Amino acid sequence: MQFSRFGEKFNRYAGITQLMNDLNEGLRTEGAIMLGGGNPAAIPEMLDYFHGVSTELLADGALIDAIANYDxxxxxxxxxxxxxxxxxxxxxxxxxxxxxxxxxxxxxxxxxxxxxxxxxxxxxxxxxxxxxxxxxxxxxxxxxxxxxxxxxxxxxxxxxxxxxxxxxxxxxxxxxxxxxxxxxxxxxxxxxxxxxxxxxxxxxxxxxxxxxxxxxxxxxxxxxxxxxxxxxxxxxxxxxxxxxxxxxxxxxxxxxxxxxxxxxxxxxxxxxxxxxxxxxxxxxxxxxxxxxxxxGKLLELSEQVIKPFYQARSQWALEELQRQITVPGFRVHKPEGAIFLWLWFEGLPISTKELYQRLKARGVLVVPGEYFFFGMPAEDNNWRHRQECIRMNYVQDEAKMLEGIAVIAEEVARAYAE
Ligand code: PLP
Structure with a gap:
C-alpha cells in the first residue's frame, strides 16, 4: 500500500505511541510496576465522587442527553x-x-x-x-x-x-x-x-x-x-x-x-x-x-483532594528515592507540580534508553529522558545531560512504588559499577 505524505508521517511508531503502548501493557500485566505513563492516580475520594455524579446525571437525564446527541x-x-x-x-x-x-x-x-x-x-x-x-x-x-x-x-x-x-x-x-x-x-x-x-x-x-x-x-x-x-x-x-x-x-x-x-x-x-x-x-x-x-465541586475537589494527594505523594516518593538511591551524581528536579519526578544521574555510564530496557526486563516501566529533548540544535546532540535523566510517575500505590524504586536503585548502582 502506498501512503500519502500525511500517511508516511503519522504512520510512524512515535515515542508517544511507544509510551501509550507500554502504559496499556503495564496496566494489564500482572506484577508490572508502571512508573512510565501519565495516567492520573486512582484517588479513592475522586473515584467515589465520579461514581456518585454518574448516578446523579443518569437519574436526571443529563448523561443520556449527552451521549444521545452531538454538541x-x-x-x-x-x-x-x-x-x-x-x-x-x-x-x-x-x-x-x-x-x-x-x-x-x-x-x-x-x-x-x-x-x-x-x-x-x-x-x-x-x-x-x-x-x-x-x-x-x-x-x-x-x-x-x-x-x-x-x-x-x-x-x-x-x-x-x-x-x-x-x-x-x-x-x-x-x-x-x-x-x-x-x-x-x-x-x-x-x-x-x-x-x-x-x-x-x-x-x-x-x-x-x-x-x-x-x-x-x-x-x-x-x-x-x-x-x-x-x-x-x-x-x-x-x-x-x-x-x-x-x-x-x-x-x-x-x-x-x-x-x-x-x-x-x-x-x-x-x-x-x-x-x-x-x-x-x-x-x-x-x-x-x-x-x-x-x-461548586470543581475547584473544591481540586484544592482539597487532588492537590494535597499529589503533593504528599510526591514528597514521600522524593524522600524514598533519596533514601534508596545512593550513587553520587543523583539529583531530582524540585517537584513543583504535575505527576512526575525527573531523576538526573550525572555521569551515568549507559544511556537512559539502555537503563529503560534493563528496568523493563525487571518489570519496572519508566520513560527514558532522551525523548523529551527534541528540537534542539545539532551542537547540543552530544550534551550528556540528555542521556542522564529518566521520568517516573508517582501515582502508583506506595508498596509498588517502593518495589520500583528499589529496582531502579539496584540497576543504577550496577550501571555505575560497570
Ligand atoms: N499536555 C501535557 C503536559 C500532558 O502531560 C498531557 C498528557 O499527559 C497532555 C497535554 C494531553 O492530555 P489529554 O489529551 O489527556 O488532555
Missing part, C-alpha cells in the same frame, strides 16, 4: 458558559464563551494548534514553534504535519540543596528569529514537574507580543483545576495567550476532553477544525464538568 463543533454550550463564568469570577479574566473551544483531549488541541501555526506557510516560508525550555512534553514531538517544526534550547540548571535542581529558561540562548510562529511551554511541565516562575512567563509574554506571535501555555496540570501545582504562582491569560486545559488529570482521562482558551480568531479556527476532523468534541466530559462547576 456543536465548538463544544457543549452550557459548559462553555459555566467555565467562562468560573474563570471570570476566579481570576477576573475578560472572557466569555466566545473564547473557549473544546477538543477530544488536549492532545488533539496541540495537534490542531501546532499545524495551524507552524510548518510550511502559504508564502513558501517555514515556521516553527519555540519550546523555550527543554526537556518538554514528549506528546508534542511528533505532532507536526511537517518534520522539524520545533526549536528548543538548553535550559539553565540551578543546583539546589538536598540533592535537588531546577531548570530555568535561558533567555540568552532562545533561538528567536523570524521563523518562530508561536512559543509553547507546559506549566507545570511534563516531564520535570518544573513550574515556570511568574517572571519567566511575563518575559515570554512580552517576547510573544513584541513579535506578534501567540504564547501557548499548556495548563494540563495547573490551576484552577486539576491544581496539581505546589508553588504559589499567578495563573496567566490575556488575548495573546492560548491556554490549554484538560479534564484528564482531574481523574477523567477516558472522557477525552481538552479545553482551549484563546482570542476569538483562534477559537473560531479551532471550531472550524473540529467540524472537519471530528464533527463535534465528545459530550460526556463537558456534561460532568458542567455539573461540577454548577455544584
Amino acid at each position: 456543536g463543533p465548538q463544544g457543549k454550550s452550557a459548559f462553555l458558559k459555566s467555565l467562562a463564568g468560573l474563570l471570570r469570577e476566579t481570576y477576573g479574566w475578560d472572557i466569555s464563551e466566545r473564547n473557549i473551544s473544546l477538543t477530544n483531549g488536549s492532545q488533539s488541541a496541540f495537534f490542531a494548534l501546532f499545524n495551524l501555526l507552524a510548518g510550511e506557510q502559504t508564502d513558501g516560508s517555514f515556521k516553527k514553534v519555540l519550546l523555550p525550555l527543554a526537556p518538554e512534553y514528549i506528546g508534542y514531538s511528533d505532532a507536526g504535519f511537517d518534520d522539524g517544526i520545533f526549536a528548543s534550547c538548553r535550559p539553565e540548571i540551578e543546583l539546589l540543596d538536598d540533592g535537588q535542581f531546577k531548570y530555568h529558561v535561558d533567555f540568552d540562548r532562545l533561538p528567536l528569529d523570524d521563523s518562530i510562529a508561536a512559543i509553547c511551554v507546559s506549566r507545570p511541565t511534563n516531564p520535570t514537574g518544573n513550574v515556570l516562575t511568574d517572571a519567566e512567563v511575563a518575559r515570554l509574554d512580552a517576547i510573544a507580543r513584541e513579535r506578534g506571535i501567540p504564547l501557548i501555555l499548556d495548563n494540563a496540570y495547573g490551576t484552577p483545576f486539576p491544581n496539581i501545582i505546589f508553588e504559589e504562582v499567578t495563573p496567566f491569560w490575556n488575548d495573546n495567550t492560548i491556554l490549554c486545559m484538560s479534564l484528564s488529570k482531574l481523574g477523567l482521562p477516558g472522557v477525552r476532553c481538552g479545553i482551549v482558551i484563546a482570542n476569538e480568531t483562534v477559537t473560531q479556527a479551532m471550531t472550524n477544525i473540529n467540524g472537519i476532523v471530528s464533527l463535534a468534541p465528545g459530550s460526556m466530559g463537558p456534561a460532568i464538568a458542567n455539573h461540577m462547576i454548577n455544584t
Whole structure:
C-alpha cells in the first residue's frame, strides 16, 4: 500500500505511541510496576465522587442527553458558559464563551494548534514553534504535519540543596528569529514537574507580543483545576495567550476532553477544525464538568483532594528515592507540580534508553529522558545531560512504588559499577 505524505508521517511508531503502548501493557500485566505513563492516580475520594455524579446525571437525564446527541463543533454550550463564568469570577479574566473551544483531549488541541501555526506557510516560508525550555512534553514531538517544526534550547540548571535542581529558561540562548510562529511551554511541565516562575512567563509574554506571535501555555496540570501545582504562582491569560486545559488529570482521562482558551480568531479556527476532523468534541466530559462547576465541586475537589494527594505523594516518593538511591551524581528536579519526578544521574555510564530496557526486563516501566529533548540544535546532540535523566510517575500505590524504586536503585548502582 502506498501512503500519502500525511500517511508516511503519522504512520510512524512515535515515542508517544511507544509510551501509550507500554502504559496499556503495564496496566494489564500482572506484577508490572508502571512508573512510565501519565495516567492520573486512582484517588479513592475522586473515584467515589465520579461514581456518585454518574448516578446523579443518569437519574436526571443529563448523561443520556449527552451521549444521545452531538454538541456543536465548538463544544457543549452550557459548559462553555459555566467555565467562562468560573474563570471570570476566579481570576477576573475578560472572557466569555466566545473564547473557549473544546477538543477530544488536549492532545488533539496541540495537534490542531501546532499545524495551524507552524510548518510550511502559504508564502513558501517555514515556521516553527519555540519550546523555550527543554526537556518538554514528549506528546508534542511528533505532532507536526511537517518534520522539524520545533526549536528548543538548553535550559539553565540551578543546583539546589538536598540533592535537588531546577531548570530555568535561558533567555540568552532562545533561538528567536523570524521563523518562530508561536512559543509553547507546559506549566507545570511534563516531564520535570518544573513550574515556570511568574517572571519567566511575563518575559515570554512580552517576547510573544513584541513579535506578534501567540504564547501557548499548556495548563494540563495547573490551576484552577486539576491544581496539581505546589508553588504559589499567578495563573496567566490575556488575548495573546492560548491556554490549554484538560479534564484528564482531574481523574477523567477516558472522557477525552481538552479545553482551549484563546482570542476569538483562534477559537473560531479551532471550531472550524473540529467540524472537519471530528464533527463535534465528545459530550460526556463537558456534561460532568458542567455539573461540577454548577455544584461548586470543581475547584473544591481540586484544592482539597487532588492537590494535597499529589503533593504528599510526591514528597514521600522524593524522600524514598533519596533514601534508596545512593550513587553520587543523583539529583531530582524540585517537584513543583504535575505527576512526575525527573531523576538526573550525572555521569551515568549507559544511556537512559539502555537503563529503560534493563528496568523493563525487571518489570519496572519508566520513560527514558532522551525523548523529551527534541528540537534542539545539532551542537547540543552530544550534551550528556540528555542521556542522564529518566521520568517516573508517582501515582502508583506506595508498596509498588517502593518495589520500583528499589529496582531502579539496584540497576543504577550496577550501571555505575560497570
Ligand atoms: N499536555 C501535557 C503536559 C500532558 O502531560 C498531557 C498528557 O499527559 C497532555 C497535554 C494531553 O492530555 P489529554 O489529551 O489527556 O488532555
